Ligand SMILES: Nc1nc2c(c(=O)[nH]1)N[C@H]1C(S)=C(S)[C@@H](COP(=O)(O)OP(=O)(O)OC[C@H]3O[C@@H](n4cnc5c(N)ncnc54)[C@H](O)[C@@H]3O)O[C@H]1N2
């Protein structure tokens with residue numbers, strides 16, 4: 001029977017969350033700075049949403065690229081129509097017709113006195129014209145040999161013309177390196193003249209769940225067994241953080257299996273283990289990785305998710321050892337792994353959005369530890385804090401703080417952050433919430 005004696009030599013020192021995070025971020029930022037060329041690839045704009053920019057992006061064409069009409073109507077010389085009223089309209093000769101996309105306006109002779117050009121929204125404004133009269137302020141123009149338009153009412157000088165470069169001048173900085181590209185950023189890059197962008201190659205991440213009790217989800221449970229939920233959770237969180245999952249492995253608590261996997265694993269930019277990091281007799285991740293001498297096993301002043309491991313495998317790959325309890329895994333990922341995976345991609349802001357909310361129900365928190373409580377947002381009126389201002393939250397798990405209550409994670413929309421010095425959150429107290437998808 002394996003010994004647990006080593007456990008009794010553990011130091012009980014709790015490391016502050018910020019200190020452990022700093023150590024993790026410093027290590028992965030060093031990796032992100034190494035071999036910059038190998039970390040970059042060029043993608044078409046159509047494939048760029050969800051990627052992180054490797055280099056800043058400047059406008060190579062102006063927006064708009066040329067002066068164009070903001071209205072369907074008539075391009076005019078303002079001085080010709082300044083006096084127009086419904087009672088005394090001004091008649092102009094319609095000498096051209098400019099549709100959006102038509103190159104004609106660029107080459108057309110300048111509008112002369114008493115002349116107008118019919119123009120559609122987005123069409124280039126011809127030389128000589130300084131104002132566009134919307135069609136509603138005219139008789140619409142006549143057809144026939146004498147193309148005339150009656151202007152009933154003059155807009156201000158220069159109205160309804162969208163000037164070249166008023167949105168972006170050539171050379172304007174559009175996006176900074178490290179920006180996560182979404183639909184709006186990709187569309188803006190198209191406007192600014194780009195067809196492709198340089199992005200950071202997606203980090204490749206392996207996920208390994210250890211535990212002899214773990215069973216394929218959906219399969220019949222033999223006595224003592226539970227479904228493996230952590231590997232699914234981690235693989236989808238890894239993808240949500242912009243990475244590719246290269247391997248998802250489930251293995252029993254068997255040192256030989258772990259050593260064999262380490263010897264033949266796929267190359268990766270990071271490896272995330274769950275389970276087997278604590279002081280149990282069968283905690284193989286701890287036994288094997290601690291033996292490498294490059295992985296530290298620590299206790300962080302956090303609840304849940306206190307036991308944490310971080311370091312490097314023999315070939316230098318960063319490795320996380322997260323605890324096995326499912327809520328602890330979800331919290332550990334948010335607090336340490338996700339920021340690290342974003343930093344590996346050169347993202348500057350690696351933290352989730354935080355909102356201030358109100359506790360709808362009270363709960364306990366362990367003094368001396370930062371608590372991350374999975375919470376659900378409650379509808380106004382639901383729960384005790386119904387009259388509180390702003391969003392209200394309640395613990396998502398039915399039983400409170402237990403880190404095995406993974407079913408309750410289904411209701412969570414974030415994690416309330418309870419500071420170390422607080423031992424009880426009362427209904428009505430303000431709490432900061434990390435908002436997660
Ligand atoms: N004597 C002590 N025992 C424990 C301590 C301690 O300080 N002293 N810490 C407890 C805390 S807190 C945590 S967290 C766990 C961490 O232990 P391990 O990382 O070694 O995790 P396991 O023992 O392998 O598993 C813990 C728990 O989680 C379940 N589990 C594991 N993997 C999965 C998975 N893939 N899917 C779903 N559930 C999983 C596992 O069955 C256990 O119930 O240690 C405490 N004990």
Ligand code: MOO
Pocket residue numbers: 302303304305306307323325328403404
């Ligand atoms: O640290 Mo454990 O993660 O509380 O369950």
